[in-house]
Amino acid sequence: MTDNRIKAAVIGAFVADALSLGVHWVYNTGVIDKKLGRVEQYYDPLTSYHKGKKAGDFTHYGDQMLVLLESVSGGGFDAHRFAEMWRRFFADYGGYFDQATKTTLANMDAGNGLTKSASDSDDLAGASRMAAVIPVYHDNLEQLVSAARAQTRITHSDDRVLLSADFFARSVFAVLGGQPPLAAMQKTLDTHFSDSSIASLISTGLESRDRGTRETIAEFGQMCSVEAGLPGAVHLISRYANDFKTAMVENVMAGGDSSARGMMAGMVLGAAHGMEAIPEPWQTGMTAGQRINTRLSHL
Template sequence: MKTGNGISTADRALGALMGAFIGDALALGPHWYYDLDELRARYGPWISDYTAPMPGHYHAGMQAGQSSQAGLLLRLTLESLAVCGGYDEADFCHRMDEDFFPLIDGMPMHGPGGYTSQSIREAWRKRVQQGLPWGQVGGNADNTEAAERTLAIAVRYALDPAALAAAVTRNTVLTQTDGTVVAMTVAFGAVLGMLIEGHALDAEISAKLMARVKAGALPFHTVTTGHLQAPRAGEAEAPAAGRFPSPDALLTPSSIARAAHDPDIRIEPAWKVSLVYGMPCAVYHQFPAAYYLAARFAGDFESAVLHAVNGGGQNMARAMLAGALVGAQVGIDGIPARFIDGLQEKDALLALCGRVAGQAAGQAAGA
């Protein structure tokens, strides 16, 4: 199935998944430098390719082009999707129990990928040390950890918004239970799904998302009509109140896209988006920056991910999320070959991502 600009669903899906892996690996070396002078002193004025972490810093000892733990968890999620043909929570949890949790010990600077995020550490403690069942191990960490793996689920169900929202929600709450974090994570997945469909990341995307809320496909609360106009007297909420108390997470992308395209609003150079929206790890810093870069560089994968990386701070999440959004817009052929070639285990990643991209394309064809 061909989508906008003649790019097929499968190519957009593959571009999104590989874009996420590329963004993750590009930021491995320069990850978490909040002092931008130190970042420039160590890596030069502009980071343009894969780099190795410095001794004594995050991910020390790893090689350029490798995946961080975020990339490894994305891969685990993709493997589950590929084998099961879709989201199977029991299979995902089994893989976490058997293949991943034995490799970590609850300490930050340990485990595959060189660092274990707060939400995963909390889930490990509750699951392994306290013996709690899945469904009771999620915590209130406000990072983008769940979004980094559930983007695979969003790709798989890109053309079925209701299934996308349900599966992303279920997987997210396994490790993160804060209502705002869950809502913003599901909204990110819904946006990614729309881009794979061929929609633009522009001022109209939020209205399209709100139409899906009204149709019952996205579980957000809303009472307004049209373009956030007053509800009609006596009209019930349509179709229901929804799981999430506000649709604001769905409204953010259009506002940011409008700013990115407004000639009177300029962030120059674009990497300074990290200073505008914030350099830390929380979802309310990371999603807006990723939306901005993906809207501004909708057809330029290289510029989007490199500005994400060069902004410092939690540049890994920023580059991973922006890489998925722009990869979905340009498709796999729009990603420079050097970024794919520089990824370690690129052939295995291409094959795995291709399987899930094929599932999304099969869904588009009615399979």
């Protein structure tokens, strides 16, 4: 395991979100083709959901992952600290508030407690922030799994979202340990999730690796839910196990909630191939790039 690949797991997730911004929640892929062509660079958002954002910025998913990264800079993951920073971040946030965020904030305001206010949302996005905890727990599987689940649980209480965080934590740990991405996911499924409620979703993603991405994602669903996003992320990792850039571009070209599934795929493929696999313009073009690198250097 190298620091290079640990860093790439984090940067890989961030660039996936930044690349998605331009077409995030554009479900008509014909619009993507017509307006931008093949998306291989950062663009201002086409939709009004991310009004005010500019090329190189993050969606609200990436913004939350940055809050998580800054929270672990204080000495490991602490659920209360992250929840407090997350709530404070949204107090004057000018970006999009999804339903999970609105519900969690309302529950916090109602006095449910910072760590006991999660929505019942089944969006994969709650788990997709998890790359930010890798730098502090890359050498301890159980702590990585615990932190991945706990950070998810601040905003998402749905069991399959929590299981998704668990699955990807175990998979990326195995990849950082030297296993190829496909083998890591297959072994993680066989050893820990074969009887779980997400087993069929993982299997469906793995079995789709020889199929085209746009049609596969359309069949799974382009939506935010675990039902659609989990097999979509597994498909991307499986089909492009040796090609980080193509995985990220094909993800965006498939439309819909490209950010959540892309963040998971970017994390695992970044861990597999290191910083060299991530295009330099994507690294330098992130608005928060220097801020992220500073945090990572401290960790």
